Structures are given as C-alpha cells and as structure tokens.
C-alpha cells in the first residue's frame with residue numbers, strides 16, 4: 443500500500459483534550475462497520491459499479507485508442523466539462539505538471555487544457571490563442587445537459603466554423619456522455635452527433651464525482667501518457683480490505699470515515715485537507731466536490747476546505763491553530779526529503795540561516811509538513827496524517843479510491859445518500875429563467 447495513514451494525533455489518547463475521545467471513535471467505527479456491510483451488499487449485487495472499477499480492465503483499450511486519436515498531430519487537447527466531468531482528470535493530469543504553479547507552463551506537447559469554469563473573458567482569450575487547426579476538443583458531461591458545457595461546446599463549434607478549417611468537427615471533437623435514456627434527449631449528443639462527432643459512453647451507474655477511475659478521468663490521463671492500468675491497480679489496493687472482508691479497524695478508508703463521523707458528531711463542522719505537494723492541489727479540489735455534494739444534505743455535512751503546504755501556512759494556519767477548535771485536519775505529505783535544489787553552505791550563512799546549508803528544498807518541505815501536523819496536535823487540534831512516499835499513478839489511484847470509499851461510508855454512517863445532489867438543481871433552473879429574461 444502506498445498510502446500510510448495515522449490517526450494517533452486525532453484522538454484524545456494521542457493529544458489530550460481537544461482530541462476525539464476513544465469512546466466516540468469506537469462508536470463511529472461501529473456505525474462504519476455497519477456501513478461496510480451495506481457496501482459489501484452493494485458489491486455483491488452490482489448496485490455500485492464503482493466498487494468493480496479497480497478490477498476492470500476490458501475498457502482500457504478503448505480509452506487508449508481514443509487518447510491516441512486525440513494526440514495524433516495535436517498541439518493542444520482541450521477538455522470541456524465541469525465538476526465531476528473535469529476535476530478527476532485534472533487530478534491525474536497534475537502528475538504530469540498540469541496546473542502546477544510555474545512548471546505547468548513548460549509541459550510538453552500536446553498541451554492539455556481543462557476549461558471547467560465558465561468565464562467569458564477566459565474563453566474568448568483561449569479561443570483566440572489556440573492554434574485551432576491542431577487542437578482537439580473533448581466535451582464531457584454525464585447528463586449531457588449542463589449549461590456551462592453546452593455553451594462552451596457551441597462556442598467552439600462556431601469558432602471552428604468561422605475559422606474555415608479544412609478539417610470537420612468530427613475530426614477535431616470527441617464527446618463523452620451517457621447514452622440517451624429510452625431514446626430521449628441528451629443535449630450534448632443533439633449538438634454534436636449531427637456533426638458526426640464520435641462519443642464515448644459515460645458509465646450509467648457511476649456518478650460524475652465518482653467517475654475518475656472511468657474513461658472520464660482516464661482519458662485525459664492517457665492523453666498525457668500516464669499508465670492508466672496502474673491507476674486502477676492502485677485503486678484496487680485501497681479496496682482490497684473491503685473485498686477481503688476485513689474489519690473496519692483494519693480498513694484505512696473505514697478508519698478515515700470513522701474519524702469524520704466522530705468529528706461531525708462532536709460538532710466539528712469543518713474538514714480541512716492540507717497537502718504538502720503542488721501535485722496534490724487538484725486532488726484537494728476534487729475531494730472538495732466529492733465531500734460537499736455527497737455529505738452535505740438533510741442538514742448534515744461538514745464543510746470541506748482545501749489547503750496546500752507550505753504556502754497556506756502563510757495564509758490559513760493562524761486560524762487553524764488559534765481559531766475555533768471546530769475542525770478535523772488531514773495533513774498529507776510525500777517523500778520529498780532529499781529532493782530539489784541543494785542549499786549552498788556559504789549562501790545559507792550569508793542569509794542568516796546556517797541550518798539550511800547542505801539541505802535540499804525537499805528537506806524543508808518534509809520538515810514543515812511534519813511540524814504542521816505536530817503543531818496542530820500540540821494546540822489540541824485533531825489531526826490525521828497521510829503520507830505517500832512516491833506520488834505516481836498507483837499511489838494516486840489508491841488515494842482516489844480511498845477517499846471515495848471514505849466518503850460513501852461516511853454518508854452511509856450519517857444516513858445521507860452520498861450519490862445524489864438534489865439541492866443544486868434549484869439555482870440552475872433560476873439561472874436559465876434569468877437568462878431568458880435578459
């Protein structure tokens with residue numbers, strides 16, 4: 443297993459007052475144990491295809507084929523889509539420096555872009571800058587009806603038309619959506635299929651925010667040359683204790699769920715995940731959607747907050763250490779010790795930091811991650827630590843599956859349905875009304 447989780451700094455037994463009591467944790471673990479029984483039924487009945495994804499391999503060839511079609515002669519590949527239709531792919535793409543501050547600008551061809559937010563200025567700018575004749579577009583929407591993705595797709599079709607290119611939309615576009623239900627409407631298909639655009643099928647039994655291990659997340663990963671089989675193998679590692687019928691106390695994702703349940707019951711209404719790695723920044727955003735939409739309903743839920751270290755030590759940490767003690771922290775570190783530029787002894791002395799001499803940047807980051815977890819604990823803030831020595835496809839696959847399982851189990855244990863998001867529809871309907879009114 444690549445993921446090492448320790449919860450001692452979250453419990454009263456480890457940090458004293460402020461930690462979660464052993465009794466509360468045990469009670470939560472019991473509830474999660476019951477949730478695991480339900481999960482086991484879900485697996486056996488096939489009700490949750492997500493649970494079978496780690497062991498599935500027969501769909502990978504189609505993903506690889508689509509990826510190589512997209513890469514052929516392309517300078518740029520643009521993924522249109524939002525929420526669960528984008529964040530999983532972004533998380534995986536970050537292994538190849540996507541959206542890594544500074545480094546992301548130097549990525550090799552094809553450049554990959556995820557346009558998940560709808561912003562007219564950005565979209566205009568990107569459409570003007572992209573070399574359209576060598577750009578490929580992928581529109582992803584499970585429902586096929588998300589307004590943002592439809593507007594983006596319409597805008598691109600119009601831009602291609604205006605550019606008067608020889609290639610047709612079918613040579614430049616790929617769609618990814620559910621099949622039409624009972625032959626009914628699917629707006630994205632209605633838009634693209636008449637142009638001859640080919641579609642990959644979105645798994646009908648897997649929700650958008652749980653779709654990272656399907657073609658939704660794996661297609662961008664394959665375009666970037668990542669080992670998509672290894673991502674699934676890593677996910678299988680996280681699922682193994684569940685597959686083999688381990689007790690909750692022996693299943694890392696169940697332990698994580700129990701911590702969250704105990705914290706929620708204890709009135710700790712905020713869950714902060716602080717990752718000490720640029721290449722986990724998109725992961726934290728993916729987790730925010732997963733957690734918020736899955737757990738936040740019927741008056742339940744804890745507020746997910748994403749943070750990155752060490753940069754957010756210089757913006758958020760003061761509150762975390764000295765503000766209200768209403769949070770459960772997860773501090774994530776990777777094996778960066780010994781990595782990065784070496785600090786020259788003389789220059790370090792000149793800077794008044796002789797202790798930096800002979801150390802590497804990764805040494806300081808490793809020390810900072812450790813210090814932040816320990817300082818939170820010393821200030822009575824319950825803190826879980828997750829360490830991943832080597833951040834690669836396998837490790838990220840395991841991490842993603844761990845957090846999906848943790849989320850589902852937390853939902854089950856708190857008696858909320860972790861798979862729907864009914865409340866967000868109201869605003870979408872109103873926005874369409876306002877648009878019509880002008």
Ligand SMILES: O=P(O)(O)OC[C@H]1O[C@](O)(CO)[C@@H](O)[C@@H]1O
Nearest residue numbers: 524525526527583584585588650
């Ligand atoms: O993939 P779709 O259907 O376009 O939905 C995009 C996102 O919108 C939501 O439905 C919320 O509005 C998310 O759950 C989903 O990931």
